[in-house]
Amino acid sequence: MSRLVPLVSAADRKVLKEQRILDAARELLLRHGPRGFSMAEVAALAGVGKGTVYLYWESKEDLIADLYAKDALAMIEAVQAAVTGDANIITPHRFLPLMRRTVRQHxxxxxxQTQDTELLGWFKEHPGIRRIRSTIGPVPLLVKIIPILRExxxxxxxxxxxxxIYALLTMVEGMFHMDTNDPVVDPHQFGVEDPDVMLADVSRVLLEPSSPADSCAVGAAAxxxxxxxxxxxxxxxxxILLASQNEEQDKAKRETRFWASLHE
Structure with a gap:
């Protein structure tokens, strides 16, 4: 008796195809930087036609902006998951090292953040990336968290x-630069073996009151x-939904032109 093979809907195929393209673009971007690959190379690595990539993204810049959006969204979701799992992580001496570790994974x-010209630093003025940085980037998250912890x-x-907030952002921005492949200052020359421990100690001095908050206050803050x-x-x-609705309209027009060009 033959086994039934589950059918994949057209919508699912579309999602899978988009993900293949994003995965290919991510690999090429990390390997070569934004100027080191073309949409044709993305298409070849994803196993689709070049025209297909342009059906989903109008330009390489828009594709890169989507990669950054997914990275930023994954960052905030990781932070949320950590705080959900342990409310005590919301205390500054634990939260700031968590932010540093989480950002480093994206x-x-x-x-x-570091304006890395080899990867994306030159790209920070793109409208999509500016929108992301103003809502779920590390800076707006830290700006949002301090008044809550004070309260x-x-x-x-x-x-x-x-x-x-200003002192904290200065410190955290400096930490991002210290964590790059070509750090401005080597922490080991100052005897700092674990930057997370240093960040936790400084956070206690800079931010935390002399008497620790009780568990009820910590839970409420979390x-x-x-x-x-x-x-x-x-x-x-x-x-993103509003932008995607506009993009869908543009995509429909591009798709019409694409199929019409095949019959010219």
């Missing part, structure tokens, strides 16, 4: 929130932070 986010007593209040992250993610996804 190379396109790192590249934009629940996890951050000292003898300094203004603005001063703390819940409020997760709600803030959900809001940022929802805002980002709504903008």
């Amino acid at each position: 190379p396109f986010v790192v590249a934009i 629940h007593g996890l951050v000292r209040t003898d300094l203004s929130a603005g001063t703390q 819940s409020a932070a997760l709600a803030g992250f959900d809001q940022a993610r929802a805002e980002f996804l709504s903008e």
Whole structure:
């Protein structure tokens, strides 16, 4: 008796094809940088025609912006998962090292933050990437988290929130640059063996009150932070949906032209 082979819907095939193209573009981008590959090479690696790639993305720049969007979205989801699993991670001396480790796992986010000209730094003014950086990038997340932690007593209040945010962003931006393949300063020359430990110690001094918050305050802060992250993610996804609706209209026009060109 023959086994039934499950059918793959047209919508599923489309998603799988888009993912193959994105995977191919990611591999080429990490290997060669944004100027080192063409849409034709993406198509060849993905096993589709060049015209097919242009049906989904109008330009290589738009394709790269989508790769950054997926990297940024994966970053915030990883942070959310960690805080959901352990509310104590929301305390500054644990949260900031978590952010550093999570960002490091997403190379396109790192590249934009450090303005890595070999990968994506020159690309940071692209409208899509600017939109992402303003909603779910590391900077807006940190700007959002400090007032929440102050409200629940996890951050000292003898300094203004603005001063703390600016100092924190300066420190974290510096850490991103220190983590690059060509660091500005080698931490080992100062006896820093584990940057996460150093970041945790500095976070305690810079941000945390002398008396630690109780477990109820920590839990409330974690819940409020997760709600803030959900809001940022929802805002980002709504903008992406609006943009994709416009792109679908453009894509339909491109598809019509594509099929018409085959019969000329």
